Amino acid sequence: MGYHHGDLRRTLLATAAEAIAETGPAALSLRDLARRAGVSHAAPAHHFGDKLGLLTALAIEGYELLAEALTAAGGDILDAGVAYIRFAMAHPAHFEVMFHPTLYREDEIGPARDASAAALQAGLANRPAPELGPDPQLTGYAAWSIVHGFATLALAGNLPPEVVADPRPVIRLLFAK
Amino acid sequence: MGYHHGDLRRTLLATAAEAIAETGPAALSLRDLARRAGVSHAAPAHHFGDKLGLLTALAIEGYELLAEALTAAGGDILDAGVAYIRFAMAHPAHFEVMFHPTLYREDEIGPARDASAAALQAGLANRPAPELGPDPQLTGYAAWSIVHGFATLALAGNLPPEVVADPRPVIRLLFAK
DNA sequence: CTCCAATCTTGTCAGTGTCAAGACTAGGGC
DNA sequence: GCCCTAGTCTTGACACTGACAAGATTGGAG
Numbered sequence: 001m002g003y004h005h006g007d008l009r010r011t012l013l014a015t016a017a018e019a020i021a022e023t024g025p026a027a028l029s030l031r032d033l034a035r036r037a038g039v040s041h042a043a044p045a046h047h048f049g050d051k052l053g054l055l056t057a058l059a060i061e062g063y064e065l066l067a068e069a070l071t072a073a074g075g076d077i078l079d080a081g082v083a084y085i086r087f088a089m090a091h092p093a094h095f096e097v098m099f100h101p102t103l104y105r106e107d108e109i110g111p112a113r114d115a116s117a118a119a120l121q122a123g124l125a126n127r128p129a130p131e132l133g134p135d136p137q138l139t140g141y142a143a144w145s146i147v148h149g150f151a152t153l154a155l156a157g158n159l160p161p162e163v164v165a166d167p168r169p170v171i172r173l174l175f176a177k
Numbered sequence: 178m179g180y181h182h183g184d185l186r187r188t189l190l191a192t193a194a195e196a197i198a199e200t201g202p203a204a205l206s207l208r209d210l211a212r213r214a215g216v217s218h219a220a221p222a223h224h225f226g227d228k229l230g231l232l233t234a235l236a237i238e239g240y241e242l243l244a245e246a247l248t249a250a251g252g253d254i255l256d257a258g259v260a261y262i263r264f265a266m267a268h269p270a271h272f273e274v275m276f277h278p279t280l281y282r283e284d285e286i287g288p289a290r291d292a293s294a295a296a297l298q299a300g301l302a303n304r305p306a307p308e309l310g311p312d313p314q315l316t317g318y319a320a321w322s323i324v325h326g327f328a329t330l331a332l333a334g335n336l337p338p339e340v341v342a343d344p345r346p347v348i349r350l351l352f353a354k
Numbered sequence: 355c356t357c358c359a360a361t362c363t364t365g366t367c368a369g370t371g372t373c374a375a376g377a378c379t380a381g382g383g384c
Numbered sequence: 385g386c387c388c389t390a391g392t393c394t395t396g397a398c399a400c401t402g403a404c405a406a407g408a409t410t411g412g413a414g
Contacts, residue, residue: 100333101333102204150322207401
């Protein structure tokens, strides 16, 4: 740990994720983050420039984590779907920010975003052709929609716990013949 | 048009919806709304109490609009799904707020919310039994997930315009045998 | 005509994001 | 050993925001 604080950047990102998970991005306060980290109110600015910068960094981190989770899930699209939902539940703040472009600078997240997209499409490609239907691309959007919607609804508290606990049966309905 | 402004309440809600649709809920400013409406900075407080109050009113309005749209769509669940997505695209700010409980007071939206839920379940009940699968409730969550996910992804700019233009083929994939 | 309740204004306060300027620290070149 | 530069953090300031209190204005009921 280097100087006064050492890994302030990491600490701020982690604390921001906590705060957002509890009270949402709208209530996020840089000064509050600084207080929790024990630094002055202007310290965050040095690492992230401004608030958008911090949220941009969070979004990038989120896309990287998602890409990892998806590739770790292997080639099966069902497992990828479950991994997608688990990621959202495990990192609600990242997930929240990632899909709200007004919260960050979209032009800075390119590479990280592409990595996630590639991981998603890879999962789709490994699926047997008959299950993909006549238009595989449409099936891809349907799959993304169902897991994304499931995750979003679960995070907002709109799905009962027992359903959230095992998303597999719900996802399977899209591919069941 | 009663007093100085007349229907300030309605104007503020409409302007808030515009502002949120453009820059997101986090950037919403009561003082800015007041300026746009041509009233003093404290005028909104009288109608909504505080910021949460305004967003709560928006959420209620959203649930009412959604309930209307769903019942107007008739008994078919495919049409209901399309109506759900069209509602989200037509009223992005309402939709955004409705599904972010940290933005408003959940204990004040009961009735409006129940009306929407009832309209949704009615659509599901009118569906022929074989399409609902072994567990109709799970199918309901799957249907909700796919249309909600589709709407959310579309609003965040993650779906190509031609797919958004006609969501039907994507939704149909869930029920196609 | 009076009075009242609803609506809006003015004034104020603490809290926030951002910028500018300066202070401190670590580590490398001499 | 010493300096000096780049990176890190602090201090101070400013405009803006949400919220509160107190007062002004208005339309309408009686």
